[in-house]
Structure formats: C-alpha cells, structure tokens
Amino acid sequence: MNNFPGNTSLLEELDKKLMVLLRDGRTLIGYLRSIDQFANLVLHQTIERIYVDNKYGDIPRGIFLIRGENMVLCGEIDTKKETPDLVKVAVEEILELQQNQIEEKQNKDKIRLKALHERGLSSHVESIADDF
Numbered sequence: 001m002n003n004f005p006g007n008t009s010l011l012e013e014l015d016k017k018l019m020v021l022l023r024d025g026r027t028l029i030g031y032l033r034s035i036d037q038f039a040n041l042v043l044h045q046t047i048e049r050i051y052v053d054n055k056y057g058d059i060p061r062g063i064f065l066i067r068g069e070n071m072v073l074c075g076e077i078d079t080k081k082e083t084p085d086l087v088k089v090a091v092e093e094i095l096e097l098q099q100n101q102i103e104e105k106q107n108k109d110k111i112r113l114k115a116l117h118e119r120g121l122s123s124h125v126e127s128i129a130d131d132f
Contacts, residue, residue, distance in 0.1 A: 010035045013076055018043065020066060021073040027051070028064060029077060039068025050094045052101055055087050057094025 013032050020028045020041065027050075030043030046064040050057050089097075116122065 010039070010041075010074070017077045017079055019049075019073075019075055019077050020071055022066070023070050023072055028061070028066070029058075030061075030064060033063075036068075039071060041066045041068070041071070041074075050098055051086075052094060052097040054085055055089045055094060055097060057089050057091050059091055 010032070014035070016032055018030065018032050018041075020030075020043070022028065026048055028043060028046055029049055030046030032041060033044045034042040043064045043066065046061040047058040048061050050059070
C-alpha cells in the first residue's frame with residue numbers, strides 16, 4: 001500500500017465505488033473514473049442518496065463531475081455490506097419526506113429568530129437576510 005500525500009492517494013481508488021459528501025450536504029455514490037491534481041472527480045453510474053430518518057432514496061444522476069473544493073468527505077463503499085436499519089423508499093416518497101423535513105427546520109428557525117428578536121437580540125442569519 002502506497003501512502004501518497006494529498007489527493008494522489010485517490011489514484012488507488014480508481015474504478016472503485018465511492019461515497020462523496022458535498023459541501024451542500026448532498027451524498028453521491030458512484031464509480032471513480034478520473035481524478036486530477038485539484039481533486040476534481042469524475043463519477044460514473046452516480047446516484048444521489050437522500051436520507052431522512054431511517055429511510056433513504058436513490059436518484060440516478062449518471063456521469064457526475066465534482067470539483068475538489070466542493071468535496072467534504074470521500075471514501076470507498078464496501079459493496080458486500082448492506083445498509084443496516086435503513087429502509088429504501090421510492091424517489092417521490094423520499095423527496096416528499098425531505099421537503100417536509102426542510103419545512104419543519106424553517107419553521108423552527110422562524111420561531112427561534114422571533115424569540116431572539118423579542119429579547120432584543122439579532123441573529124447573524126437575520127442580518128444576512130436584511131442585506132438581500
């Protein structure tokens with residue numbers, strides 16, 4: 001096993017199935033086909049996997065180019081192991097569950113911001129929103 005510094009160690013992962021977590025929170029799973037000096041990746045047969053509670057759904061994305069600066073985490077997937085305690089659901093169902101989860105979070109954030117405002121405090125998020 002070679003211990004190369006930085007993204008050079010990803011060369012050993014060529015043609016293997018990887019899971020990549022992006023800065024925007026998306027999870028992609030696909031076969032690594034190419035990498036360059038900036039850690040830009042090309043994934044083949046890529047799926048976007050969405051998790052909500054103990055359920056997940058897969059959206060086929062095909063060939064996917066990922067800029068290295070957008071990658072948070074990258075690792076090989078053991079294809080022999082199953083996803084424990086997770087239930088696969090249809091794409092439509094997982095998208096609906098995800099939307100409900102986003103709306104719940106937005107409602108909680110509104111309540112929190114209102115409570116802060118009533119106490120005379122302002123939130124960093126609130127000041128950013130005022131700029132737009």
